[in-house]
Amino acid sequence: MIAQSLTLTWRSLIPLKNSPGQLFALLLQPLFMIVVFVYLFGGAAGGDREQAVLYMLPGVLAQVALLATATTGINLSTDIGNGVFDRFRSMPIARLAPLTGRILADLVTMLVTLAMSMIIGYAVGFRVQTSPPAALAGLGLVLLFTMALSWASAWLGLIAKSVSSMQVLSMGVLMPLTFGSSAFVPAVDLPGWLTFWMEINPVSHLAAAIRGCMVGGLEASSVWITLAWTAGLLAVFVPLALRAYDRRVR
Incomplete structure (x- = not known):
């Protein structure tokens, strides 16, 4: 199954060379x-660019990274609209392989985007204040969480009736x-209601964990909450995605 997933990952990445x-x-x-x-909005974070x-x-x-997860579902x-999965159905491959291959391909593109973000950040003055291993741990948290969210996108x-409806749902x-x-x-x-939403929003905890890993002042609760959300998303959406896949290619 691993070899099949990697093959389909490569199949998903090849079109990038023809889509500049x-x-x-x-x-x-x-x-x-x-x-x-x-x-433009830098003043809200402390009053100066640094x-x-x-x-x-x-x-x-x-x-x-989170916005990139929409591409998984799209x-x-x-592919479903183009009949690609009809061909997969006739092939002796694991039913998880097409979904895993798609998500792994999107993780590769996310990694490129994250690397570009760090390069641009360095150009405008960002410097890691902790250590390289801590910074890599922060990037690892991003990839873990977005991988789990990609299953929700999948x-x-x-279940979306068309690509346009998928775009609306994901946004x-x-x-x-x-x-x-x-x-x-x-x-x-x-406002109190907005503060409450920010406090329970998993992205707030993810951003805080990344910030702690790269800038300092890491709170362990942010990491654990992010990991708990990751596990919860996987537990819920991997079975749902597999069931939806079975129904679409039946």
């Missing part, structure tokens, strides 16, 4: 996010998670 627009989007999205949140970069770059890492929905892509889920978190703005001087 998609490749440029992977590379330019972090630049856009950093320019917008650091230079403090804004330290606070907001971990939030940018969380946001670009690509699955596209489920949405499999309806991701926007409140990313922009309704403390990834970019501390949860102070905000």
